[in-house]
Amino acid sequence: MKYFPLFVDEGGAMVVDVVRKFVETEIMPLRDQFDADTEHKLINDLLIKMSALGVFNVNMPEEGSDSEGPSLPMACAVIEEFARGDAGIGLVAGINSWAMAGAVYGRNREVIEAYKKRQQEKQPTFACFAMTEPASGCDVENLPEMHGKTIKTRAVQDGDSWVVNGAKRFPSNAGISSFYCVVCQTAQEKGEEGIALIYVPDNAKGLSFGKFEVKAGLQSDRNCDIFFDDVRVPLSYRASGPGEDAVILKRNVSLGRVVSAAAAVGCARGAFEECLRYTGEREVGGKPIREHSIAAGILADAITGIETARAYYLQVAYMLSHPDKFGEVHSPAMISHASAAKNQACQMANTIIGRLMELMGSYGYIRDYHVEKYWRDVKEIQLWLGGHQLAQFDVVRRYYPYKIGA
Numbered sequence: 001m002k003y004f005p006l007f008v009d010e011g012g013a014m015v016v017d018v019v020r021k022f023v024e025t026e027i028m029p030l031r032d033q034f035d036a037d038t039e040h041k042l043i044n045d046l047l048i049k050m051s052a053l054g055v056f057n058v059n060m061p062e063e064g065s066d067s068e069g070p071s072l073p074m075a076c077a078v079i080e081e082f083a084r085g086d087a088g089i090g091l092v093a094g095i096n097s098w099a100m101a102g103a104v105y106g107r108n109r110e111v112i113e114a115y116k117k118r119q120q121e122k123q124p125t126f127a128c129f130a131m132t133e134p135a136s137g138c139d140v141e142n143l144p145e146m147h148g149k150t151i152k153t154r155a156v157q158d159g160d161s162w163v164v165n166g167a168k169r170f171p172s173n174a175g176i177s178s179f180y181c182v183v184c185q186t187a188q189e190k191g192e193e194g195i196a197l198i199y200v201p202d203n204a205k206g207l208s209f210g211k212f213e214v215k216a217g218l219q220s221d222r223n224c225d226i227f228f229d230d231v232r233v234p235l236s237y238r239a240s241g242p243g244e245d246a247v248i249l250k251r252n253v254s255l256g257r258v259v260s261a262a263a264a265v266g267c268a269r270g271a272f273e274e275c276l277r278y279t280g281e282r283e284v285g286g287k288p289i290r291e292h293s294i295a296a297g298i299l300a301d302a303i304t305g306i307e308t309a310r311a312y313y314l315q316v317a318y319m320l321s322h323p324d325k326f327g328e329v330h331s332p333a334m335i336s337h338a339s340a341a342k343n344q345a346c347q348m349a350n351t352i353i354g355r356l357m358e359l360m361g362s363y364g365y366i367r368d369y370h371v372e373k374y375w376r377d378v379k380e381i382q383l384w385l386g387g388h389q390l391a392q393f394d395v396v397r398r399y400y401p402y403k404i405g406a
């Protein structure tokens, strides 16, 4: 199912096309083997090929350049294409850019150069954005209410170093990354002013990891606990500074949610294509399943859901790339739009993939037929980044207190 991505220029559309072909030739033929690939042999080979495609760290600027890389609508369209094959593998690449966004936005040349040096030594190089903690996931992201006061990972200045102590849970790319962007608090009473995003290289003394989580889906994404025991990094490894680091955290919540919407649309599209083919071949009641109007209605609802969710996330991605017209990425209005895009796309994908499985009978539940994979993968996209409920709160609270005409 080819489509023309809105708000993506001709060059961008060509990139999307290249990724689409890569997904069809390299990822789709292997996707039912990922669950058994516990050592990530297949997955690592694919990541090396993806790295050669140039989709890793697309936001890293050259020396003397302020460019933040390709447009957000294009990046989202690329993530949708990857998720059509395997959401986890696309997100591994996307999370690199997300984790390094703090250094890029904070114009932190020292961190950018240290990361680039690592890239020269090792390809692909991964990065991780470590926000969630054992005691609190949503509360860390819920800055409008909690103001970063529940963040337990501490960063204390000691001479020319930051000393980091604490633990993070679940981050994508944990245990495989070269750099960790760690959301810390310097002093609880300072709230958002105390939030510090500290970059920790993987060879820092005192950094250790738990075992990889065993999950329902998204096998290509690695997640584990990260422990910081008196980890020392240079003062310059803070993304930006007081207040500004909280802005970067809010920006990443906003950006992460719109990209999640794209990934959910990709999952729904992958499942739809499998179901469309299957229901055209298998007959019930004397004709192919999809020729029964009740089944055609479910397929039609799937297309409508996919198309409307895509149109909305692309519009929001466009708005986020034009802060001059629509407001800053971290503003309550933009966080509201990005959260609405994620919630709508995830709700749509979770509902629709379940319905598509019904059209396939028990074959929909069997691994060889692929649809159950999208069903398992897409649930977590809804659960992360504050889940549906915190995102709902973020959608609506920009209207509190309601102002006529606002």
Ligand SMILES: Cc1cc2nc3c(=O)[nH]c(=O)nc-3n(C[C@H](O)[C@H](O)[C@H](O)COP(=O)(O)OP(=O)(O)OC[C@H]3O[C@@H](n4cnc5c(N)ncnc54)[C@H](O)[C@@H]3O)c2cc1C
Pocket (backbone or CB within 6 Å): 095, 129, 130, 131, 132, 135, 136, 137, 138, 139, 142, 169, 170, 171, 172, 173, 215, 218, 221, 223, 380, 383, 384, 385, 386, 387, 388, 389, 390, 393
């Ligand atoms: C595969 C995977 C990838 C992940 N990737 C990352 C990553 O890259 N970086 C990272 O930092 N974390 C990551 N996470 C963690 C994920 O973002 C968090 O688990 C998620 O935000 C929810 O936090 P929690 O599980 O601690 O739930 P809790 O904070 O305990 O919340 C539980 C539930 O309470 C409800 N809730 C919470 N707060 C509110 C509120 N204010 N109003 C209404 N309802 C509320 C919601 O229903 C929520 O789902 C990942 C997790 C997985 C499994």
